[in-house]
Amino acid sequence: xxxxxxxVSGYNTxxxxxxxxxxxxxxxxxxxxxxxxxxxxxxxxxxxxxQNDHIVSLSNGKEDxxxxxxxxxxxxxxxxxxxxxxxxxxxxSSTYKLYNAKGAAFSAGKVRPADxxxxxxxxxxxDRVIIGNTRPRWIVGMTNTFSYKSFELSxxxxxxxxxxxxxxxxxxxxxxxxxxxxxxxxxxMNAEYQKPVYSEGSGDAYYPALGYKKASFIKIRNISxxxxxxxxxxxxxxxxxxKIYVQVVNPGMLFSKxxxxxxxxxxxxxxxxxTIGLNATF
Amino acid sequence: MNTIKLIVxxxxxxxxxLLYSCKKDFLKERxxxxxxxxxxxxxxGIKSLAIGTYFQVFSDPFNxxxxxxxxxxxxxEFSVGGDPxxxxxxxxxxxxxxxxxxxxxxxxxxxxxxxxxYIGIGDANLIIENATASTSTSDDxxxxxxxxxxxxxxxxxxxxxxxxxxxxxxxKPSTTVxxxxxxxxxxxxxxxxxxxxTQAYNLLPSAGSPAxxxxxxxxxxxxxxxxxxxxxxxxxxxxxxxxSDLAAIIPLCDEVxxxxxxxxxxxxxxxxxGPDGANEQLPxxxxxxxxxxxxxxxxxxxxHLYFTSRYDDLPQMQRDITGDRPYSRLRTSYYMYRIYDQxxxxxxxxxxxxxxxLNKASGGYYQNGDLGIIYIVNQxxxxxxxSYKLNNVVVxxxxxKTIPNAYIAYPSGVTTDGAMYIDVRYPSLSKHLDGxxxxxxxxxxxxxxxxxxxxxxxLIAAEAKIRLASLGTxxxxxxxxxxxxxxxxxxxxxxxxxxAYYDGGGALGASTSGQSPDKNSFMPENSYYESNxxxxxxxASASLAxxxxxxxxxxxxxxxxxxxxxxxxxxxxxxxxDERSRELCGEYKRWEDLARTKTLVPRVRAFNFQAxxxxxxxxxxxxxxxTYLDGIQLEGKALSPDQxxxxxxxxx
Numbered sequence: 001x002x003x004x005x006x007x008v009s010g011y012n013t014x015x016x017x018x019x020x021x022x023x024x025x026x027x028x029x030x031x032x033x034x035x036x037x038x039x040x041x042x043x044x045x046x047x048x049x050x051q052n053d054h055i056v057s058l059s060n061g062k063e064d065x066x067x068x069x070x071x072x073x074x075x076x077x078x079x080x081x082x083x084x085x086x087x088x089x090x091x092x093s094s095t096y097k098l099y100n101a102k103g104a105a106f107s108a109g110k111v112r113p114a115d116x117x118x119x120x121x122x123x124x125x126x127d128r129v130i131i132g133n134t135r136p137r138w139i140v141g142m143t144n145t146f147s148y149k150s151f152e153l154s155x156x157x158x159x160x161x162x163x164x165x166x167x168x169x170x171x172x173x174x175x176x177x178x179x180x181x182x183x184x185x186x187x188x189m190n191a192e193y194q195k196p197v198y199s200e201g202s203g204d205a206y207y208p209a210l211g212y213k214k215a216s217f218i219k220i221r222n223i224s225x226x227x228x229x230x231x232x233x234x235x236x237x238x239x240x241x242x243k244i245y246v247q248v249v250n251p252g253m254l255f256s257k258x259x260x261x262x263x264x265x266x267x268x269x270x271x272x273x274x275t276i277g278l279n280a281t282f
Numbered sequence: 283m284n285t286i287k288l289i290v291x292x293x294x295x296x297x298x299x300l301l302y303s304c305k306k307d308f309l310k311e312r313x314x315x316x317x318x319x320x321x322x323x324x325x326x327g328i329k330s331l332a333i334g335t336y337f338q339v340f341s342d343p344f345n346x347x348x349x350x351x352x353x354x355x356x357x358x359e360f361s362v363g364g365d366p367x368x369x370x371x372x373x374x375x376x377x378x379x380x381x382x383x384x385x386x387x388x389x390x391x392x393x394x395x396x397x398x399x400y401i402g403i404g405d406a407n408l409i410i411e412n413a414t415a416s417t418s419t420s421d422d423x424x425x426x427x428x429x430x431x432x433x434x435x436x437x438x439x440x441x442x443x444x445x446x447x448x449x450x451x452x453x454k455p456s457t458t459v460x461x462x463x464x465x466x467x468x469x470x471x472x473x474x475x476x477x478x479x480t481q482a483y484n485l486l487p488s489a490g491s492p493a494x495x496x497x498x499x500x501x502x503x504x505x506x507x508x509x510x511x512x513x514x515x516x517x518x519x520x521x522x523x524x525x526s527d528l529a530a531i532i533p534l535c536d537e538v539x540x541x542x543x544x545x546x547x548x549x550x551x552x553x554x555x556g557p558d559g560a561n562e563q564l565p566x567x568x569x570x571x572x573x574x575x576x577x578x579x580x581x582x583x584x585x586h587l588y589f590t591s592r593y594d595d596l597p598q599m600q601r602d603i604t605g606d607r608p609y610s611r612l613r614t615s616y617y618m619y620r621i622y623d624q625x626x627x628x629x630x631x632x633x634x635x636x637x638x639x640l641n642k643a644s645g646g647y648y649q650n651g652d653l654g655i656i657y658i659v660n661q662x663x664x665x666x667x668x669s670y671k672l673n674n675v676v677v678x679x680x681x682x683k684t685i686p687n688a689y690i691a692y693p694s695g696v697t698t699d700g701a702m703y704i705d706v707r708y709p710s711l712s713k714h715l716d717g718x719x720x721x722x723x724x725x726x727x728x729x730x731x732x733x734x735x736x737x738x739x740x741l742i743a744a745e746a747k748i749r750l751a752s753l754g755t756x757x758x759x760x761x762x763x764x765x766x767x768x769x770x771x772x773x774x775x776x777x778x779x780x781x782a783y784y785d786g787g788g789a790l791g792a793s794t795s796g797q798s799p800d801k802n803s804f805m806p807e808n809s810y811y812e813s814n815x816x817x818x819x820x821x822a823s824a825s826l827a828x829x830x831x832x833x834x835x836x837x838x839x840x841x842x843x844x845x846x847x848x849x850x851x852x853x854x855x856x857x858x859x860d861e862r863s864r865e866l867c868g869e870y871k872r873w874e875d876l877a878r879t880k881t882l883v884p885r886v887r888a889f890n891f892q893a894x895x896x897x898x899x900x901x902x903x904x905x906x907x908x909t910y911l912d913g914i915q916l917e918g919k920a921l922s923p924d925q926x927x928x929x930x931x932x933x934x
Contacts, residue, residue, distance in 0.1 A: 004909075004913070005459050005460075005461070005913065006460070006461055006463060006909075006910060006913040006914050007393075007396065007397040007400040007401060007909075007910070008400050008450045008452050008460075008463045008910065008914075009400075009404065009452070009456040009459070009460045010400060010401060010403060010404015010405065010407060010408075010452065010455060010456055011401070011404060011456065012397060012401065014459055016459060059459070060459075060461060060915065060918075060920075061918055061919075063915065063918075063919055063920040064920055065913075065920070066912035066913075066920075067909050067912050067913045103376065103933075104376055105375065105376045117923075123923075123927070124379065124380050124381050124908045124911075125908075125911065125923040125924075125926040125927050125930070126923045126927075171384075171385050171386070173366070173385050173386070174385075174386065198366075199366065199369065199373070199375075199892075202366060202369050202370050202373075202375075202377050202383065202385045202389075203383075203385060205370075205375075205376055205377035205379075205383045206383070207383065208383065208384075
């Protein structure tokens with residue numbers, strides 16, 4: 001596969017057998033009939049899959065490869081960078097002044113990166129870490145079907161759990177088209193994102209650190225409600241069966257760590273639909 | 283009666299799948315391509331490799347933003363205009379480090395320049411290796427291609443060493459993945475550069491400029507490399523080479539100057555009427571990056587975008603091809619308004635756009651063709667204007683109407699610099715404007731970019747004379763003939779219309795856009811008379827020649843006193859650096875000139891209002907890109923954080 005290499009060699013990338021990986025996984029599917037009476041049935045199908053991969057060795061030996069974000073004994077796909085510790089606050093001023101004395105420009109409302117080696121300086125060589133894996137550890141799905149007399153209700157849940165997603169952070173450097181964000185200002189000090197810093201320089205240099213998010217979610221992908229009419233009820237033989245149904249696609253999340261994105265389709269926007277249908281059998 | 287049935291189905295789909303070290307052969311991949319490296323062993327192959335390297339080394343840097351970031355930002359001539367996408371490269375703030383945080387898709391990363399230069403070096407190494415090994419008896423291979431290979435390599439190493447200091451020396455092509463690199467000393471890099479340029483000088487032909495490399499291009503750059511090595515930034519180790527380097531510069535420059543006479547009118551250099559037109563063939567041009575209208579070529583010059591200030595959002599104005607697409611990245615500094623003799627030196631008026639034609643008349647009073655925007659570049663003490671910005675107040679003498687948008691460098695009572703900095707309006711450097719593009723928002727420009735012209739050769743020689751004088755060889759006045767040659771060319775000649783103006787925006791005739799000239803914002807006129815407030819004259823201007831090193835032109839004395847310089851050497855170095863600005867501003871050289879002479883910090887503090895609070899002594903070198911430090915190994919091991927820090931330039 002393609003990998004990036006030091007450009008001093010004269011090339012950006014090369015194709016190579018880049019290393020060895022190991023992968024463990026488990027898929028489990030379970031269908032239960034919870035209630036089964038003449039007029040009421042409830043069945044549940046649950047599927048769960050779990051996977052855990054890691055890099056065993058790389059073409060350069062058992063050495064981490066930061067530019068390709070490949071790390072020994074770590075998952076194949078990880079985020080590497082400064083870890084966000086939220087924002088600096090007014091009460092931290094004695095702490096961030098220590099950093100400013102070493103050339104930083106922190107102030108209340110700016111992003112607080114984690115100081116991994118604790119030397120009161122944020123440095124690319126010492127303070128970047130593996131933030132987390134980007135492949136979900138768990139993928140879960142569940143379909144519940146209820147039928148009561150001629151009614152049938154089905155709900156499909158889907159989720160991915162235990163992984164990270166890089167939302168990119170909020171640069172807050174221009175008046176672009178953008179979603180509403182909870183940013184720091186004098187009246188909102190307990191904010192999620194840093195204060196906007198507009199200058200001829202750039203915004204907050206560490207803003208990407210606030211973009212790495214835990215991404216777990218469980219979503220209701222589909223709810224459908226149907227009502228079956230058979231020819232006896234219809235008192236006609238012209239139609240042998242008639243089904244009226246209402247289907248809601250993407251009604252919403254049961255929970256999602258990233259509220260403003262649909263992490264199922266990995267987009268901030270998605271389609272939500274209601275279908276009303278009539279299914280006639282002749 | 284409820285019966286509850288429970289059915290459990292358990293499927294182990296995959297159970298435990300443990301992929302552990304399959305047989306090695308199973309994973310073997312062989313990448314085979316139609317054209318292998320053997321192609322470069324043929325004459326045709328070497329020549330096509332050389333053509334590709336011309337593109338990589340000379341043309342490709344002008345497609346994008348990093349080149350102005352590395353050479354025109356963070357200096358005295360320019361600062362950030364209305365769009366700060368790459369502001370860190372000007373401001374030297376904390377974000378300027380081995381990782382440059384991406385603001386938006388336009389951000390030039392810390393490694394963009396580094397990578398581009400090393401890719402070019404890789405290509406050059408391939409040329410050199412294959413041309414050396416070639417058994418061809420053709421001069422095209424053994425001499426031309428080989429000379430080109432040495433030139434390309436030295437050219438990129440000179441850029442690297444002047445940006446980063448000592449860098450890894452790679453002089454053989456890689457055939458496998460290599461990760462063991464370490465930085466050489468600046469002395470070693472300069473030795474390589476001077477060897478390579480010398481080889482190029484001996485091998486290259488004398489004809490073919492400015493599109494093709496010649497021995498004169500090699501002479502110009504060899505002189506430049508000697509000058510760089512003899513500069514202040516290398517003072518800790520260059521004592522043994524300094525005197526001989528400086529002495530070697532003069533004959534090289536004289537040889538180039540004899541072949542490449544200055545164009546008699548400075549404006550001719552910028553008189554762009556269409557791709558590959560007359561201004562791109564002038565005898566003054568030693569080397570240019572080539573761009574053409576041929577859409578089958580990759581060449582894409584985007585530099586016309588970046589120096590232009592917004593005009594299209596002002597009253598009575600709209601965007602058009604001749605006004606260019608105003609990216610507003612590089613704001614002209616007040617330094618540029620102060621250093622010229624604005625009455626007698628034509629260069630400011632021929633380098634900057636000070637008037638725009640009204641092109642969106644509305645309201646009945648104005649019509650297209652009136653004066654829409656004027657920048658009055660006056661001098662302190664002028665009390666004619668009440669504010670830096672006057673809308674519908676200043677009267678245009680031509681039409682008798684008021685001008686909708688007027689900006690004034692020094693309003694009444696203001697003698698300090700910076701009145702116009704409140705806004706993001708400024709007279710745009712027009713050297714790169716391109717009205718021949720196919721549409722008003724088209725980024726692909728077609729103009730050549732001059733890389734070396736003999737005016738710079740004169741100034742290299744002048745600086746060498748000044749440095750020799752400081753070593754006790756000759757006198758400072760020896761530099762004056764070289765400086766004066768450039769200065770006197772810039773005088774207005776008898777009969778010249780001093781208000782006449784042209785820039786590349788006027789090349790609409792070569793554009794296939796079909797834009798009506800009535801929509802032009804380009805106006806063939808400058809604000810010379812409005813700014814200088816003198817009577818119209820067609821006399822020759824007073825001589826710009828300097829005769830006494832103790833009495834330098836007013837603009838230079840202003841710079842010298844602002845910087846607090848006193849010694850003859852410092853004054854003369856300031857003069858030559860100012861002259862470089864007057865002549866070469868915006869020609870992608872400035873940062874390196876200031877960094878190597880260690881004048882970057884004082885000049886930025888004095889003249890770049892955005893960077894002055896942040897710049898520190900260590901900023902004379904760029905941060906080594908983090909991607910390089912993260913990618914290399916030492917004895918088979920990735921570098922520890924401490925080892926990386928040891929390879930980084932101090933301060934980053």
